[in-house]
Each structure stands twice: as C-alpha cells, then as structure tokens.
Amino acid sequence: MNLKQHSIEKNILSNKIILLSISITIMLVLPTVSNNYIISLLIEILIFSIFAMSLDILIGYTGLPSLGHSAFFGLGSYIIAFLNSTNAIALNVSQNILITLPIVILATGIMSFVIGIIAIRAKGIYFLMITLAFAQMLYSISIRWSSVTGGSDGITGILRPNLVIGSWMLQFDSRISFYYLVVAIFFITIILLNQIVNSPFGNTLQGIKSNQQRMLSLGYNVNWYKTASFVISGVVAGISGMLLAQFYWFTSPENIYWTMSGQALIMVVLGGNATLIGPIIGATLMRLLPNVTSSITIYWQSYMGLILIAVVLYARNGIVGTISKIISKNHE
Amino acid sequence: MTTKSKLYKTLLYDKQFSRREVIKLSGAGAAIYGLNSLLSSCNTSQIPQTTIGLLLPFSGIYASLGESIYNGMRIYFDEIQNKVAGNNLFIIAEDTEMKPDVAQQKARKLIEQDNVDLVTGIVSTGVLYGLRDYFHNNKKFLICSNAGGNKISREMKSPYIWRSSFSNWQPNWPLGIWAYENVATKVFVSAPDYGAGHNMVDAFSNSFQSAGGKIINKQFTPFPSMGDPAPYITEIQQSRPQMVYCFYSGSSAVSFINAYHDFGLSNDIPIVCSGFTVEEDVLPAQGSAALGIKSGLHWALSLDNPANINFVKKYKNLYDHNANVFAVQGYDTAKIIAEMINEVQGDSDNTNGMINYLKQVNFESPRGSFGLDANSQNPTQNIYVREVKEINGNLQNVVIENLGSFTDPGNNSLG
C-alpha cells in the first residue's frame, strides 16, 4: 500500500513535469507562428490566469469566497503607475523590474495583510461582503482622490519594465518581449502556487476549507493560516494587476471595481476551483469568448450567464473538475 | 466584389435592418475576412477597400449613446453611397461596454486582426484615456466621436488622436460668463463625482468666477449611480441659491431634473446646465419638468441651418425619433473620416497626409460652421445657449443665443 501510493505520487509528479515542459515550449514557440494580435490575446489570457489562480488559492483551497479580489489587482496596477509612468502623478522610482516588482509585492502584501486580518474574522457570506466592502472602498478612493489617483480618468503613460543587472539590460518594451516576461512570470507563479498547494501548508489550507473547527481543535492557528493565504493570494493578484497596467500602459478605477472581482470569480468557478489549471481554462474562455462571440452577438454575456448556470447546476467542480471526474470514473 | 462587400452594401442601404443585425452580420463578415486573410496571408493583391473600426458601447448604460452615434454615421455613409477614394467602405463595429480593458482588446482586434484603416467611436473618457497610449505608441489613427475628457486635447494629446465631438471644457466656459451676465451672480453647482463632472464644473466655475460670480456650494454626487436624488436636492433647497448649475446625463439627468421639479424648486431657482442634462435623449422622460431650463451645448435640434434641417429630417425618417447631439457627432465624424481617406486616396499609411488634412478641416455641419483646431486637435465650433420650450405641444431645446465659436484652449490655464 505504502509503496504503491508512493509510486503513484511519483508518477503524477513526473507527468506534471512533462506537462509543464511541453506547455513552456509551446508558449515559447507560439509567437513565431502567430500574429501580433494573437500574442496580445495570449498576454491578456496569461495575466488574467495569474489573477484567477490567485483567487483560486483563496476560494478553492482555503474556502474563502472573496468578492473583493479586484482590490489587490487594482492596487498592483496603481502602484506600478506611481512607481513608473510618464504621468505627472508618478514618482518615477525605477523602470527596473528587480526594483519595482518587490515594491509591488511588499505594498500589496501589506495591504492584503491589513485587509485580511480583519476580513478573515467573518465567515461565508459575511466574508464575501466584507471583502467586497474593502474593494469598493478602494474603488471609491481611486475615483475621489483624483489628485493622486487621476480619478475616474485613470492613469496613462505606465511604462513597460526593463531588467537591469549592472551594465546588462533587457527591455520589455515591445509586445513580443513583454509577452516573454509575462510567460516567465506566469510559469514562476504556477510552479510556486503548485508547490504551495501541494505542501503541508497547502494541506493545512485545504483542511481549513474542509473543516475549520476540526483544524482548531487539532491546534492549528486557523486565523493565522487564513491571513497567510489571503496575503499570498493578494500579492499574486497584485502582480497580475501590475502586468495588465504595463501591458495597457494604463490603469483606471475599473480595475478595482467589483465587476473585475466578479470576472475572476467566474473564471475560477467556470474552470474548476481548487485545481489551479481550472482558473487558467476559465480565464482563457472568459477572455476569448467575448472576442469571438461579441462580433457575432452583443448578447455574449447572456450566453456566458447560461453557461455559468449550467456549470453551477450540473458541473459544480467546473470544467476541469468534471473532466477529471469522468476520467477517473472510466479508469474504474 | 466579395460576398462581404455585397453584404455591407445591402446592409447599409436597407434601413429595415436593425443595428444588432448589422453588427451580427458585420461580425460574420469580419470572421470570413479574418479567415481569408489567414488563408491568403502571402497573397499581395489586395481588394481595394477601406475598413473603419468602430468602438462603441452597445451594452451597458451608454448603449443608447453608442446607437445614436452609429445611426448618425450611417446617414453620412449612405449619402456617399459607401464609397471613399473609389473604395468600398466597410465598418466593423465592436462593443466596448464602457470597460477600458474590453476596449483595449477590441482595439487590438480591429487594428491587428481586421487591419482596419482607422478607428473611431469611443463614448466614455475612461475608455479613451485607456486607449490613448495604444494608439499613440502604434501610430494608429483614432477619431474620437464623443468622449470629452479635457486631457486628450491637452497633456495627453497625441498626433494620432483627434476629436470630432467636444471637450468637456468647451461648452461650459462660455456658459459661465453668459450665466453671470444674464441669469444670476451666485450659483450652486452639482455634478457627478467623476472626471467629466469635475471637468465641466471646473470650466463653468472658473469662467463664472472670472466674470465676478460667486460659487456658494459645490456638490459632487456618487457616480455611476446617484441613487435617490432627494438628499442632494434638499441640500440645494437649504442653500437657497439664486441659480443652479448642473451636469448630469442619462438616467441621472432624468431623476435629478424630475426630483428638482417635484421639490418645487424649478419655479424659484433657475437651472443653467450642461446641454447633455436636457439633451433630446433624456428630454422626453423629463417632460414638463425640464421646461425653462437653459443649457449650453454645441448643437440644438432646432438649429436653423440647411445642414441641420437636412440631417434632422433624414434622421427622423430613418429611425422614427428625433436626432440628438451624439448622432450629429457621429454624422460629422463620418464626414471627416471619409474626406480624410479621400484626401490620401485610400492610403491610410499616409500619416502626414491625414494629419495635414485634419489640421485644416472646415465645413458647414449641422452644428453650424465647424472646424478642427490644429493646436488642441479638438473642434472649433459654436456654443449655443438653449432653452427648453414647448412648441406645438412638443418640448424642444430652442436656441436663445449663439455665444460664438470656441475651441479647447489646449492647456489647463482656463480650468
């Protein structure tokens, strides 16, 4: 039994590595065979995948249904706007991603810690409401404090980063180079998050999702773990927000608005929560569908709604969850 | 001629087709076109055609504005039989929903996938600002047909982004002086708390104050939804101003003006407002509550000039309701685009040619004499003071004074 399980685990692991290397190769080769527009779609999909994966940590793995995740997404985008843009508002600290990225991580980390420590005290629907409230608060600040945030106009002129080590410099200005940067961050994120959810810490989070009271009586400081999960997820969301702002050269309060959280939530639910791959599929669908269908019908949102209702009613584990269920059934 | 161009020709001529169907079919056409271009990417012989990308909100709170602009454009393209520089003219419309991120994606699709010659549309300033760097950095033309954010004529100016509509500053600055000289010297100001609201209020307040007037209170209401207007009207009531200046649009314009009337303030405290507050799209819903309201705008339904009479009549015939300022903007935008393409003989890569054309645009528009200002890249146009009056049982914005020709100053010196 022992040995068998061990070999199964090993098998899964090697499968994962193969899958990962195949997808990395595809991602690296893709630009050579696709046009500029496809690349821009890929960049968006990858950025929103990172965003959706970060929410999956919270919803899928820790069981905290946040509707305020756009707060960190938006925060990341605004922080990079302050750090490095041609706008008069900017402080112009540096264009070097080795400097800006840690600042974004630190700032979104602190913010998500502060919000997290308060929000995780609420459960279920109340957690949802409290995260929503925090996000709407930031949204309202972003609109009203226009001398700092640019108000509803947003902030333009956000620069794409470069990477400077000594005299050696890489520019991510062109779309293709920015694409490679996003691909790199995407894979680093997926590897890190995969490591996290499969570690003892990940087990702890899943234990909390499954049965919080039991975790307490086993001696787990549940609030501490929830906060940690909230911070990890907030930071990753912040990074994705930063990337989107750099890609668009722009950020606006729309990035903090609750519909952005809603979008991520749909990506997670649609793709399948607690899978990491699910949110990526969800993000792909959500970003591609309007693009494919809205030229044909302006009612793509209604179709999306129908799909979502179907998923929630008949495939509660989302696309990935349902497929893996079918596969495992066939194996039996 | 491809199937697609036939498709468009029939569509644009046949008024029986609804906008939705046009978009639907244009999408199908675009899909065919996309496929074609993918399959024959090595094929150098191009069918002569001009494709215009249209970015408008067709869903969400600005959907009716998007529709009006599109309707206005169709009238002009009909007039020129959908031909520019000898080419067939196609429009590919995309729904931006008023979300900057959606608009970005759609803009990329239009330019990179559909290879449109230029892009037009844009209703909300947030979307315009969000697209600014994309168009600027890629040197692609964007003719903005509505969004009035001042910055695009000022610090955010790009040689590739021109505006055929207005800047938020434009109608409100002359209105401020006029209001001081003709209505009252003390004003209460109310507007939604977002970019356009602040732009308009700043322009009005600055000119009103520079004329010697006094702002007794500035009220900024929540955006996008004001909710129940009662508390804001009460605040106005308690301040007892001589006059109220406001800017609202869409459903907030209706609820604000109606509540103002219900509170019995409309007889005592006159409203002078931005023209959008009582424009033709909201006037029917406001009804008699809007009677007597004076507003400043670059157009009025009742403007007595041949271009306008012609346009208003055609619009009513085609769509069964009155034209509005957005439709006029669409109409003028279409004209500018068509003549610009003619000027460069269909070669949309001729950037300098297009810029040179835009710099000297001048024609008689339904708005009166209309030009583009080379400095602010914004229209030079008349600003009219209008008053809502009942004529033959219909409410109408009647021009009571032409304040003369204005353009955006191109900097923030005047608010």
Next chain:
Amino acid sequence: MNNIQIKKLSMCFGNMFALEKVSLNIDTNGIHTIIGPNGAGKSTLLKLISGHLIPSSGSIYLDSKEITNLPIYTRAKLGISCTYQHTNLFDDMTTIENIKIALQQQYDIGYKITQNKLSKLLILDQATQILRRFNLDDYMCQNTNTLSYGHQKILEIAISFATKPLVLLLDEPTSGISLTNTKEMINLIKQISKTTRVILVEHDMDVIFNLADTITVLNHGKIIGQGTPSEIQKNPTIQSYYLGHYDNIIT
C-alpha cells in the same frame, strides 16, 4: 502531571445556568467519566475544557497553568484534544489524509511550503501505524464520508490521538454505533488511557462501568457525587437522583 483543575466554573446561557460553580480536580491517571441525565451540563463542561465555550465565571487550569480564556488551538497545542459527539471529520478527504493533517500539526510542519521526502515518508509511516492501531488500515484511501458511522467515530478518536494529546476529551464516543463497534471502541479507549488521560462523557452505563476509573456525577449543572464506580453505586444520594431512574437515563 496533566492535571485538570476546575474552580467555581459557571456557564449561563441567557438566564439559565448550564453549570453552576463547579469545582473539580482530575488528577488521577486513567479514565475519568462524567455522567448525568440529559441537560446536566456534561457536554458543556467538556466544551469549556476544550475551549469551544468560554465560561461565564470561574477558571480552568492545566497543571497550574490557567487556560480559562485560551483559544481552542492554543489548548490543543498544550495537549488538550477533543472529539465531537457528532462526527467532525474532513469529509472530502481520505482516511489517511485525515490522519496526515493531524500529524503535520503534531510535527509542527503545517506552515511549511516545502517538505522533504524523509518527512513525507515519516508522516505516511506514522499515519499508517495509527490507522493500523485503530483497525482502519483497510479504509486508508477511502473518503471518510463513505465510511460506516462506527468507523467514522473511531477515526474521530484516531485523529485526536494522532496529535499525541496529554488529555483526551471524548464526548459520547459510543453513541449511535453498533455493538461490535462499541466493543472495539471500549478496547481502544482502554489502550489509549494507558498513555493519555481520558475524560469521557457517556450515557451508556455498561460502557461507563466498563471503562471508568473515577466518576463525576452532574445534575442540573452541579456536582452531586464523585468517586470510583463502586463508590458511586453505593452513594445513596446519587442512587435516588440518578441510578434509581436507570430507565430514564438512557435516552
């Protein structure tokens, strides 16, 4: 060591006292049983010790360290572990995963984002041993919600046991399970009590007299008697209060 000391502990819900100035020392080894009719305050007392409830007044000590107001997880870390009357497992996980989660807390690696092979194997090995000890090894890879209720209750104890508690609080471990399972359960609890102090709340008189080393009798939130099983059986007050209505007790 591992003494639980309770001083003038009161708990009210609204105007009603569930416990009223209860003082109790649990300082002998073996199985300490709390009995009493329904609503006597047995479960409340257990929950106050585990931290699921915070008392209205009074105090609780573990080896002269006050734990009255400590949160559940701190008490668990100090060695007080509880099981639940109605099973409270990680339903969507397998049996062995349930044990593993308890073990990773026991080894204090629950916060780690990396785990070496040795530690993985160690935990796997430990978990297998525990399951074997509780005769659950056949159901190792089964989801817990597919186990029989009796097995779920045994797993409930196994999870708590995996954290190597000093004091194990058991709330009616035999309620609702079959006779065979009950026998198995009695044996398991006896085994556990050799290394761990057990405080047991129980209805079943057979189980009580089979297991208990000392008994505390509660009625209406007050202690009405205390002693070894034989002492309790002889106590006239308790007999009149409690054992006399033997039939009524088992509900």
